[in-house]
Amino acid sequence: MSKVVAIMSMSIDGYVADLNDGVAEVFDWYFSSGDIEFETGGAAPMTFKVSGPSAQHLRDLWSELGSVLTGRRTFEIAQGWNGNHPWGPAFVLTHQIPDGWPRPNSTVHFVTDGIEGAVRQAKAAAGGKSVGVHGADVIQQLLNAGLLDELSIDTAAVLLGSGVRLFDRLAGGPTVLGNPTVTAGVGVTHLRYPVRKG
């Protein structure tokens, strides 16, 4: 069964980016928390350098993923992953397809008919694996619609003080989550929560 998994690095005070969409502080652990190299793959490859526990966490999580779902803002900030996201086919929820897209040989797709259609398409493309979700706004929409199966939060050991909050407009009152899987890295704590449903 294809699951929908939100994956975000977040500061202790709940921010996923600063007021200018900068992610240097919350992404710092990806690049300097240890000596283990982790190659992202994709068309804009990066090499992470993390601690042993974080490397294992990343290997386990990424191996489960078969496609990506993001919002338009994440797509823009990532410059479209140069056309190919390392997790597989990418589905970008947007009102308007951006100029110059879709591109030839790209696996980036645009969904203009809302969150439910986006989840359906991303699941179909995942080939039985999970859909990884990036972006605070899309994650809030998924939670509010009862469409999220897991929250994988990399809690970075930093207080940002201001910025873009991961959780800011949740509807429907308290949601008790399942017991998390906890992985202690260096300067980051990986928390994977199952989302209990209805």
Next chain:
Amino acid sequence: MSKVVAIMSMSIDGYVADLNDGVAEVFDWYFSSGDIEFETGGAAPMTFKVSGPSAQHLRDLWSELGSVLTGRRTFEIAQGWNGNHPWGPAFVLTHQIPDGWPRPNSTVHFVTDGIEGAVRQAKAAAGGKSVGVHGADVIQQLLNAGLLDELSIDTAAVLLGSGVRLFDRLAGGPTVLGNPTVTAGVGVTHLRYPVRKG
């Protein structure tokens, strides 16, 4: 050296209470996360029922504490701990001393000359042990003034959606914290961060 340690239960989305100051969801782990009983002591004693790892976390943390620092709101919600807080002498930061206080045989004191004086008095009363701090507003004041040594956050596996945020008005931009000590409980993850200074 007496340390100043902020101790709060917080939801994943950063709330320490709901919009009515209710703490049932974020305190749930204290009362039903396991079978190990933990007696609070004090003049309004409670018995927590937690998992083994949470019990060990509580024993370690509470044994380090020699006094308490809170804001007026926390004092009111806790009804003044019936005059004696289990951690030791309590110092309540307030503009006005509440009617009927201080009470005879109480170890609850009121500080009206600001956060620095409150810290000084609480440290002096701690007898070499640490000062435990409760209350979002006081913790924000301590962080902004560079007076906090540790953040001990019990991250409860719940999304509240709204309420009182632990971190809402931090000044001075990003603060990188030290690597946390992580204790995985049941429905709660205990994260103790050293606050790096200057």
